[in-house]
Amino acid sequence: MHTLHLYNSFSKKKETFQPIHPPYVNMYVCGPTVYGPAHLGHARSAITFDILFRHLQHSKYQVKYIRNITDVGHLENETEEDKIAQAAKKYSQEPMALAQHFTNSYRKDMQDLNILPPTIEPQASGHITEQIAIVQNIIKKGYGYVKNGSVYFDLQKYHQNFHYGTLSGRILEDLWEATRSLNHQKEKKNAHDFALWKKASEKHIMRWPSPWSEGYPGWHLECTAMSKKYFGSHFDIHGGGMDLLFPHHECEIAQAMCTEQQNPAKYWIHHNMITVKKQKMGKSLQNFITIQDLLQQHTLHPMAIRMFILQAHYRNPLNFSLPALQAAQKAYYKLYNGYQYLQANQVTTPTYNSNSYTQTLKKKIKNIEEKCTYAINDDLNTPKVIACLFDLLKIIHDLQKRMIDWQSLDQDTRICLYNTYTHFFKKILGLYEEEYKEKNTQYMMSILLPCYIEAKKNNNYDLIDHIRKALQKQNIRLKDLKNTVDWHYVMLNDKI
RNA sequence: GGUCACGUGGCCGAGUGGUUAGGCAGUGGUCUGCAAAACCUCUUACAGCGGUUCAAAUCCGCUCGUGACCUCCA
Structure with missing residues (x-):
């Protein structure tokens, strides 16, 4: 394989990667909803696509990489409340302040993990106008309907003209049968219709004017809007976690198909989940471990996290454990x-x-x-x-x-x-320490090593042990080789 | 219940019709002021049962087990 082959979730096959317009490659990846600190799962997503980004660049492609920040529109299902708004209440903060806070911490975590920043990192809240335009277009094409100031996507109608469920292998008819009777959702024609625009309740802070009501956009809309804005209606790669495959990406395809008449992405790439005791790590199970916990409490080197993730293939589940x-x-x-x-x-x-x-x-x-x-x-x-x-x-x-x-x-x-x-x-693989540290250490060692060698020549064991101990504090250990002396790094919590 | 994955040595994890994955841990040795590191050595597995084949951990079938998605999640 002298050229890149990628597993395409859409065709369910490994395919030769051929950009639509070489040497340009456009890649869109679903980023985090910023309502909490980043955990190991976020790291896997970012690292996986970081590798792809790096490899494409080194394969002489000119890559535009978008990873969005979801700061609005992602609802808690049970309460129908915005995730950001709900977390803001919990932390007694303004929603946008909270979103900013976790956006900052996400960026810092990614930087710690030596993840290259994407070319564009757009925020959903900055693209409300574009999202409204898409809703208008969907309504115009006849696939959206307005109910009490909210707008929903008419899946049944869509399914008659296009096929819904190709990406996820779902059969819409089966979904309808499997649907639970709970229906706090009285506005929808069918339970699987999804919101394009939601009218804000009185106490809802995050709200924008629209032709239908003061409200906020549906979750699936932002990716459609932002990818279209920066890439147009057809681009090379769309990535994300496997858990986004359905319904998120399926809905994105539906929105794009009925407005642009084509699948937005040529290649759909999905990475697998991090598990804890074989169960998916996630917010709902409360079994997640944050990146900062790993770095600070468990004194792990950031590159240990990278190494851990890269030692498994991205499409297989990876089980978390501290010893691993x-x-x-x-x-x-x-x-x-x-x-x-x-x-x-x-x-x-x-x-x-x-x-x-x-x-x-x-x-x-x-x-x-x-x-x-x-x-x-x-x-x-x-x-x-x-x-x-x-x-x-x-x-x-x-x-x-x-x-x-x-x-x-x-x-x-x-x-x-x-x-x-x-x-x-x-x-x-992006495994390396900061350059400045590297250079400083090398400079220091170039001074110290000759002293050490001299002491060895004179059998000055007190001095030798002293140097060894001092360096140990800097996580450096000396290696006495046959004809020379070398040095290497040791684990932060390693014993002498 | 539906759809789809997966079950690899003490642990983590690649591979996938015939040829050593690799890491961590452990064994014994070489080296060494003592160490450490490194090197050499050893422990050689593919859930179970059938089938296809000259040949299967790898393909097919069944059984058992685990998980994911079907509702928000990277």
């Missing part, structure tokens, strides 16, 4: 130390040594590089990429131990090793 995250953290430090070693040992002078051993090694490295490319192109198989990185790490360890002489390698081999490792570890 800690294992991922150890694995991350190992890979990071390999990266750090390559950074410190970049070769600037060309050498032309070439023997049969180097040739074999070069072949081996090239082979791993190909495997990495194949894996990432094969529907973003990040676990396999990580496995390959560990294969490269083995080679790096050999170099480090001078079992393979670094100088005996020709430049091409070294560059290949460096480039492959750096490309996948840092650029594609």
Whole structure:
């Protein structure tokens, strides 16, 4: 697979990725509803599409990536109350202040996880006009009806002319049969009709004027409005969690089909859920763990979270446990130390040594590089990429131990090793620490290491132990090798 | 109840007709002032029962088990 293949939830097949208008790629991903702190599930979504974003960019595509912020219109089903408004009451804050607060914290969390910011991050509340225009269009086409100032989507009528349920594999007739008789919803013609516009009750704060009432837009509308505004009626990728597949994305398709006569996205990409004790992590079960909890209470390195998520394929469920995250953290430090070693040992002078051993090694490295490319192109198989990185790490360890002489390698081999490792570890998987920390540490070590080596020469064990202990406090451990001394990072809570 | 997934070694998790996934943990060794790291070594699994095949963990069927969606969730 030298080109990207992605599993398309719409066709339920792995497909060759071909942009509509190469080299441009437009990708729209459903972002969070900002009424609480981001948890591990949000991290999975953001990381999954971050990998896709990075890989597309490195595949020479010009990518526009939109990830929206839902700050209005997402209703609690039972109470029919806006999620933001309800949370605002709980925290005694104004809804928009609350939305802003959690938008900020979401961005900070994503930054901690080294997730690239999307090209555009639009907010639903900033696109009310566009949403109203779409409702008008849907009514004009005959698929929306007004009832007491609210507007609903007429699914039955839609289903007669288009087919509803292709994405989710639902059969509308079955849905009707399965529908419960509870009906606090007396305005709808059919239980599965969904709201396009809701009239605000007297006490409802979040409200905008519209041709039908003072009110607020339905949840499914924002993505349709914002994707159309920035991408037009047909774009390359639409992503989100599997839990959004139905009804959210199904409804988006319905809205687009009846107004634009086409499926909005060419590729529908859905990632699976994080589970806790095999059950979905989510707000309703109250079994979620926030990103800040993991970083602060459990003193995890942010990259441990990234590693944990990337060690599983995005379309499979991933079970959360602290030991699993800690294992991922150890694995991350190992890979990071390999990266750090390559950074410190970049070769600037060309050498032309070439023997049969180097040739074999070069072949081996090239082979791993190909495997990495194949894996990432094969529907973003990040676990396999990580496995390959560990294969490269083995080679790096050999170099480090001078079992393979670094100088005996020709430049091409070294560059290949460096480039492959750096490309996948840092650029594609996005696993790395902040540059400034890296540089500071390297500077400090360049001063300290000679002192340490000198002390070793003189068998000055007191000084040796002193340096070791001092560095341990900075999470750095020294490695005495046969002919030299090296250093590496250790876990924050590791014992000496 | 309907629709759809999935069941891999102590744990986490790839793979998918014949060839070592990988990580964590553990075993024994090499190295070492002591360590650590690294290296080598060992523990070699695919829910159960049938079937197809020269060959199945991988395809098909059944059984059991788990989960997701069907209502808000990334």
